[in-house]
Amino acid sequence: MWKGSPQPSNEQTLVNEDIVNGEIPDHIAIIMDGNGRWAKKRALPRIAGHHEGMKVVRKITKQASQLGVKVLTLYAFSTENWKRPKTEVDYIMRLPEEFLNTYLPELIDENVRVRIIGDMGRLPTHTQRAVEKAMLDTKDNKGLILNFAINYGSRAEIISAVQKIAQDVKSGQIDSTSIDESLFADYLMTQSLNDPDLLIRTSGEIRLSNFMLWQLAYTEFWFTDVLWPDFDEQNFLQAIYTYQQRGRRFGGV
Template sequence: MEDLKIPRHIAVIPDGNGRWAKKRFMPRNYGHVQGARAVEKMCEDVYNMGVEYLTVYAFSTENWRRPTEEVDAIMKLLRNYLKDCLKRSEKNNMKVSVLGDKEMLSPDIKASIEELEQKSASNTGLKFQVALNYGGRDELLRAFKKMSEDLANNQFTVNEIDEKVISSYLDTKGIPDPDLLIRTSGEQRISNYLLWQLAYTEFYFADVLWPDFDNKELEKAIAYYNRRERRFGGV
């Protein structure tokens, strides 16, 4: 891997936890547990490779439509994950932030997120973003509403609005756009994820289910990224 160009920012859609569990005749929640462990390992692997930013799609605005039993199980897992993430952020010098609309989350989950973000804010290792109750369209809607309020309050003029201004209202303010998007389980769509930020991102679709996405699979994704010629609209 020493001779390969390492993406600065990798975004991930960790798909296939439920199918992974079903193949093993286990409940879907077992797959989510194993998927969370795979995320933990991914944080270590990408940082060791030299990646600066990792953003993982943990729970979308559309995921609330899943069966109540599964949503409740995911929220229970999330509570434990946030506590574990706080310990790991301290141990590994990892800065963690949560993207998405937090208002629909339970008060205890919001409190855990606030504690995690505050206590890890000055860490200088991997910048780890968790997209939670996140949807790309919802992010843009929230951003445009806030921007409209500031415009009405004369914070800036219409002629001053450009891509930089719009980006400053997004959940990813201050975070560079992803260089590489990885989606597992063979699906080939972005599912309302980082719609603004993925404009010039390279896409890598892996057939393996997320809990099976290990360091070897990550190396394949990086190798694919190195075969791409990134021109950003130029020649």
């Protein structure tokens, strides 16, 4: 946990009603870490941890929707994760298909809209088909945006944005003097989304791992030692509770 942040006492169990009257973060981003370690602790193959973590995505998505969170961005697979063993990568690439095939009707009932950020071109065809179908089937939903970051890397995103801006300047579509933070943000994969208010990272790691480096400039961070497959609704409420105790000044007084 972020040291020095006010936390509810060990005896205090939070419920949704404890925080709904406070400021609910519009956009919550989560680095879902610890699936492999969760499996290793139980002498299970790493893929068992990924499968268990998929169930947590369902629980937290449902709770975020109930709380009125507008955007939930989940770091599902980074551009660096291709370095993992092929059997593990192949399994992870099946998870979006399994998750969406299983829970898409529930997401539709919850008025959730599915969105993806990342380079879709390298994903297997079956993964692309699953996410494209989910985005199409939920495009008219007006509730929570469930934003999966798949084959996503923030440095690649920023470089791509710079390249596109350079091309548009060269072609005369924009003037170089008009380039500011707002225009730059429009060239990122998160265009039309507000920057995250709260970042959660599980498993005890305290780093960003090439995740939303531009967008997290003024985001509140909350770290926990809990491994992602063990992360539950109570942990989610604790993160939001801590967020509500902080003063966000954005460089002001």
